[in-house]
Amino acid sequence: MNQSELDKITNVDQPLTYYEKEDQVLLAVDCIIFGFDQNKLKLLLVKRNIEPEFGKWSLIGGFMKKNENLDTTAARVLYTLTGLSDIYMEQLYTYSKVDRDPGQRAISVSYFALIDVANHQFDGIQLDSAKWFDLDEAPKLIFDHQDMVDKAIARLRRRALSKPIGFELLPEKFTMRQLQTLYESILDKKLDKRNFINKINSLDVLIKLEEKDKTVSRKGAYLYNFDKDKYEKKVKEDGFSFKL
Amino acid sequence: MNQSELDKITNVDQPLTYYEKEDQVLLAVDCIIFGFDQNKLKLLLVKRNIEPEFGKWSLIGGFMKKNENLDTTAARVLYTLTGLSDIYMEQLYTYSKVDRDPGQRAISVSYFALIDVANHQFDGIQLDSAKWFDLDEAPKLIFDHQDMVDKAIARLRRRALSKPIGFELLPEKFTMRQLQTLYESILDKKLDKRNFINKINSLDVLIKLEEKDKTVSRKGAYLYNFDKDKYEKKVKEDGFSFKL
DNA sequence: CCAAAAGTGTTGGATTTACACCCATGC
DNA sequence: GCATGGGTGTAAATCCAACACTTTTGG
Structure with missing residues (x-):
């Protein structure tokens, strides 16, 4: 009996009607959060509070739940960490290297978010472990998060020239x-x-x-x-x- | 006992070491395949040979396997249908609406591919069910495939102006x-x-x-x-x- | 009165657009 | 010899980049 067959038998709330033999994977969202403060562009990072790489700096992220879509997941992840909602977010790219997360096979979809740092009250729900970094002073990041940041910066540049998204900051x-x-x-x-x-x-x-x-x-x-x-x-x- | 716990017990080849409580989903790749022939830009579509929506026109697609990354999946999907390899492909966007695929919850990552129609021998492995359509004569597509095509065209336009990808066609x-x-x-x-x-x-x-x-x-x-x-x-x- | 930032136009160069005629050839 | 598509340059308009001085006011 293989994984999918087991899934079928055991998963009662979502019967696998059609694509029974296919592999399933974890889907994560990682957020590249930009802010503008003290006349500098900043990046919001967190100290990771789970294994693997516990205690290392990381983008904020979380796993998509079955009843969510990715935009919803991204908004939830951001809200959970910062208490902010109604924030400009945009899906960027999906990272899928087989060994990108040493903890377990996980695909990650990156999102970038633009926050007006000065005027948002951070209820700071989990902000003890989070910190704004100048772009050029950011620490080494886990997994492929640096690639995500690099791509996000490139996208931000292009977008800022062709859409009025700067005002979000x-x-x-x-x-x-x-x-x-x-x-x-x-x-x-x-x-x-x-x-x-x-x-x-x-x-x-x-x-x-x-x-x-x-x-x-x-x-x-x-x-x-x-x-x-x-x-x-x-x-x-x-x-x-x-x-x- | 929930799904993830069951997963953990039953899935011997990939123990879920870290993220045990998280939902897993099917990850698909759908390919928007552009070709240029008879001085027209074309789109390669297939008649779907599985349920749901059996017999309807669709992008070619397939599910990611655990030992693949998305680029690999995209290349495999393209190869399986057309026999072509070494084709220009680019990841586009990830579609995740909860009910996008009525068959089962599935996330889909779209890729676009550029093919020189004239000079590639299609071994036509499965090409009985596939057909090139003029962009403006393409039939109605299943699911959110039309959104994918629209986004792909927009991306192709931007890319063609800023990178020499036209020559791929x-x-x-x-x-x-x-x-x-x-x-x-x-x-x-x-x-x-x-x-x-x-x-x-x-x-x-x-x-x-x-x-x-x-x-x-x-x-x-x-x-x-x-x-x-x-x-x-x-x-x-x-x-x-x-x-x- | 002075330091510090705000505010304000012009010019030359580069890029982009519009536009029309002759050429080579096979039939 | 003529119909068909191939090949070529210039001028006007627009866009972009460089550049420097005056204003305001709190201390």
């Missing part, structure tokens, strides 16, 4: 300088201030507020909102596409 | 006109002949052969090769990037 109100610094950290290169502002303004999706942020300069810098409705209207009606 | 030797028609079908828009040729030539990755293709015009059109070595050398040494 900023507070509601932000200055031009903050926005520029954000893009500079994502793209890992200096940008010209005037060209940047001209480009952003030409996209015409920001609302300039009356209010100024005076915490960083004496003169004060105008605050802006991203006008999501206007952006979506432009996309729908004029085929507009955000290109930085 | 052409014979070794091709005319400028063929190359242009290929891009026109991928991008689904007409391109200007002179601008296209100027652009391609400026990339400087083609070898112009002495030989002409005289099958389509009296004058005959020069044949070209894609110079893969030169391309890779440029990428490595000059940070060159293929942008059409």
Whole structure:
């Protein structure tokens, strides 16, 4: 009697009607969580609290349950660790090397998440073991998590140039300088201030507020909102596409 | 006793050392196979020979085995159906809606493949049930396969503009006109002949052969090769990037 | 009054687009 | 000799990159 046949006999809540002879595997989700704080792009990592590799730094992750889809799993994993919901997440890539997890054969689907660090209260449910790292100061990660991070950074770069996802990393109100610094950290290169502002303004999706942020300069810098409705209207009606 | 505990007891060849309480699922691969023939972009579909949805048109697919990774599965699935190996394939996206496959809970990872239809001998092992369709004449597909195709087309478009993957769809030797028609079908828009040729030539990755293709015009059109070595050398040494 | 960040336009170069005629050949 | 597709260059428009000075205000 093989595994699948046993499955069939013993698993009463989900009879294997059609694909009886096929192997089943564990499916995990690992989240690459980006944040922007102190003018730096950060990565949220945790100290692993299970074997194998107990105590090593790792992406946050968890296994998909039968009644979930992957997006749901990713949201749950993020919520369980940080207490945050309604966070921008995007599926990235599925990692399947046979020996990628020495604990047991497990396939992992990576997701990236963008968090506005400053303005989210971390209920910090499990945050004792979690820590934000500068991208270039992150510790060595377990398994293939570094590959996941590298791919996530590449994707973040591409996305940030072609979709207005950068705003997910900023507070509601932000200055031009903050926005520029954000893009500079994502793209890992200096940008010209005037060209940047001209480009952003030409996209015409920001609302300039009356209010100024005076915490960083004496003169004060105008605050802006991203006008999501206007952006979506432009996309729908004029085929507009955000290109930085 | 639950499923995982049973698994643990009964599955002797792979003891579940660490993640004992977690659900396992079927993992499938579905392949979106593009070909280019008669100056049209085509999609290879099969009539499904298993339940559920027996007899309906479907992407080719198969389940991952425990000793495989997903790339291997994709290659095997493609080989089993077409007899082809060494085909360009790329992982796309993982589909996980709980009820996506009415037969049984199954997660599916989509891959796209690019085949030079003209020059590959299809040993046609199972090709009685398979058929090339024009993209706009493809039949209704089972499950979420149409979503997979749509995403694959979008990805193919982006890739074709930023990587020299178009050549995977052409014979070794091709005319400028063929190359242009290929891009026109991928991008689904007409391109200007002179601008296209100027652009391609400026990339400087083609070898112009002495030989002409005289099958389509009296004058005959020069044949070209894609110079893969030169391309890779440029990428490595000059940070060159293929942008059409 | 001065230090520190905010704000603001122009120009030259590069890239992209639009566009039309002659060529070679087989029939 | 003519019909068919092959091959070729230029000019205008647009986009992109480089660049420096004035403003504001808290201390």
